[in-house]
Amino acid sequence: MHSNLKYRTIAYQGEEGAYSEAAAFEHFDPPVETVPQISFEAVFQSVEDGTCDAGLIPIENSLTGSIHPNYDLFLQHHLLVVGEHYLPIHHCLITHPGVTLNEIRTVVSHPQALAQCHGYLQSLPNVKAEPAYDTAGSVKLLRQGADRAVAAIASRRAAELYGMQILAEGIEDHPANITRFLAVASDSAPSGQDAKTSVVFSLDNQPGALFKALSVFALRNIDLTKIESRPLIGRPWEYLFYIDFAGSTDDLVTTRAISHLEEYATMLRVLGSYPRHRLGDEITRDNQLL
Numbered sequence: 001m002h003s004n005l006k007y008r009t010i011a012y013q014g015e016e017g018a019y020s021e022a023a024a025f026e027h028f029d030p031p032v033e034t035v036p037q038i039s040f041e042a043v044f045q046s047v048e049d050g051t052c053d054a055g056l057i058p059i060e061n062s063l064t065g066s067i068h069p070n071y072d073l074f075l076q077h078h079l080l081v082v083g084e085h086y087l088p089i090h091h092c093l094i095t096h097p098g099v100t101l102n103e104i105r106t107v108v109s110h111p112q113a114l115a116q117c118h119g120y121l122q123s124l125p126n127v128k129a130e131p132a133y134d135t136a137g138s139v140k141l142l143r144q145g146a147d148r149a150v151a152a153i154a155s156r157r158a159a160e161l162y163g164m165q166i167l168a169e170g171i172e173d174h175p176a177n178i179t180r181f182l183a184v185a186s187d188s189a190p191s192g193q194d195a196k197t198s199v200v201f202s203l204d205n206q207p208g209a210l211f212k213a214l215s216v217f218a219l220r221n222i223d224l225t226k227i228e229s230r231p232l233i234g235r236p237w238e239y240l241f242y243i244d245f246a247g248s249t250d251d252l253v254t255t256r257a258i259s260h261l262e263e264y265a266t267m268l269r270v271l272g273s274y275p276r277h278r279l280g281d282e283i284t285r286d287n288q289l290l
Helices: 019-027 040-048 068-076 111-116 118-122 135-144 156-161 209-218 252-262 281-287
Strands: 009-013 033-037 054-061 080-088 092-095 106-109 128-131 150-154 165-169 178-185 195-203 224-231 239-246 265-275
Touching (some): 009 040, 019 033, 019 178, 033 040, 040 068, 040 178, 068 224, 068 239, 092 156, 111 118, 111 128, 111 150, 135 150, 135 156, 150 156, 156 165, 195 209, 195 252, 209 224, 209 252
Parallel strands (some): 009 033, 106 128, 106 150
Antiparallel strands (some): 080 178, 195 265
């Protein structure tokens, strides 16, 4: 899937060879320049200050769930969601050339990758997992070191880029290991006919408040595709609700639902309407994900 938008510089978190970079190449129309950033905060900041045209951030994974800090960044910055992309994730166990499995004592990678390969790692005797800032970054660090007892978990491309050995492939705990990414930019973009809209809102802490808020979608037969709650900082035991639903703010039924939601919400922000990415038939059939 390629976006119809003409973004040229794309910020992502991690090193060259990261899954976020792979998703950026798939999502945006070529030619694009991918710009690695040290953190997700830096991705948002680089787009907000105009250093990059757009950013791509992971927001949830089919095995390990939501990436909560990235939800919080939407309220700390003034960017809009302009697209989504689903990327199948296939992890490799990567070592120095010539290393065998029984030599490995430590496996490093991003915490999400370690969690997605938890079962495989548990099967390795006398091996401990250590978190790193990035999957591809863990391979870069592996190359810079000389310890043959250390391995990394990352993509095939990362192993090839840094000249390392792939000792095992497809080590994720389930083949339907898919990460959803969101594209962010400073300005809105056309959402097309098959669209999603993302909003965040808060409610008074009273009986039936969430039921009433969600009823604005049920009354209009609007499909909710995702709901996530996050703590409302400074107000203990109160929450922000992030909702994705089918439809665009170009549609009258959607704008009426949002207007109705405003009657109940103490705060409401539309994060963007954007083209919906649907996984290819071969992926959904083989993995029975959808």
